[in-house]
Amino acid sequence: MDDLYRDEILDHYRHPHNFGTLEAPDAVQEGSNPLCGDRITLMLGISDEGIVDEVAFTGRGCAISQASASMLTDEIKGKPLAAIVKLGSRDVLDTLGIPISPARLKCALLSLDTLRRALADRVAWEASTEEVPV
């Protein structure tokens, strides 16, 4: 069993990074998978130079969706939008580092989808965020 839910995933699930809310976010986006009830709210602070200097999320759901959100917020914190728009599904799945079955892809990619929608009126996404199985 353990290889699927490796310790790092469970650590992120039990103790998610960047978990909470921002007082004055520049972008707020909710995302959910109605089929399973996974839900996250993503908040971003974006500097005038286009750097995501603050990020926070709250959420509830399966280990994969919540660990993915925790890892993705780590990944984008302090990065310029120009770099963030290059993040694709493959990057998120690689970071998770576990085999994701087709039925669980929506869980794994909920945070990326929410991030993309949070930034939709600011930037054009460059990388593919399609659900491509690894």
Add this chain to the structure above:
Amino acid sequence: MAIVRPLDPIALRADFPLLERDFGGRRLAYLDSAATALKPRVVIDAVNAYNSRYSANVHRGIYAIGEEATAAYEAARAAVAHFINAPDRREIVFVRNATEAINLVAYSWGRHNIASGDTILLTELEHHSNLVPWQILAQERDADLEFVPIDDLGRLLQASYEVLLRTRPRLVAFTHVSNGLGTINPVREMVEAAHAAGALVLVDGAQAAPHLPVDVQALGCDFYVFSGHKTLGPTGSGALWARRELLEAMPPFLAGGEMIREVHLRRTEFNDVPWKFEAGTPDIAAAIGLGAAVEYLEGVGMDAVRAHERDLVAYTLDLLPQEVPDIRIYGPQDPDERGGVVTFNLPEIHPHDVATLLDREAIAIRAGHHCTQPLHERLGEAATARASFNVYSDREDIDRLGAALARAQRLFNGPAVH
């Protein structure tokens, strides 16, 4: 009372080819029969026989295989009628599934009988398929929907039902057995009360027809629907039963070939029931397969099926809290009030993670809202895990489930190893 000969799941398992498949040295513990059932060899053979030996259209061909196909299709209708003790095989309309049957009633009967200000009475237990068609109808007709609430064990509050019947609903529609919680509803009593209030009654039998004896005449309802694929039959098969005079008065749902007697450029005379409701070439193979499935179940004996599943429910309700002390089990705790469905959550583990971990051990359960989002709102849970049974399920499946749940709980609770 007749003696019920106990069902032997180990012997019956040999009838289900899928259970011979190897899953990493194990057989599959298939605990998602409420979603769809495994198919016995007699059903697979019946479908294959049609496709390989007499795959002609029905009610058309003046040649040997056309007549064989028609005879087999109509024999399947008679078998389904017998299975639910319908008085007349012509009261059975073949549909794709229970969803289509409910939609047929909502479109055909509903649009000719529900007017502005009328009430349709449903319950909090309903599958989306017995909710959304009525929402659409109510919006279109400016009608009202009311809902019988449940208690904390998922049982319909009969006192509230009595009160809601005073709104004089035109139709009461509710599930025979809840797919979410397994609750077995007191159909006969509820039908009597509805009729006394002047309402017709539709019963969603999707989770009942496969699992316990159904006698539509004894239940007294007006419409009864079920899915073939949950009843050991092929996907694409299902049945609507309605009293003959209702079907006679209802206009067609879909129009085209087969449902006509005479067609002229500007007018058409419709066929008799049930063919009036079977426009176009039906899923002949699936209907024939469903006929084989219900005959198989009758051979096993529906009293025996019910007794077997009741035993499995009792065993599960007893075992799971021993394996996982903090498990939360939803729905009636009395196996007499519960069909072969056990819905649960483990503390601090999302049911999707539970299902994924179980899948690694060749145990198939359902995780999600099971097409009952309003029920899950009532439970205060976005999602639950569900194990559900059928004739081929046995205690070994549940032992494996219990042990795997205990391992999942330890994995998620245990300290991370660095």
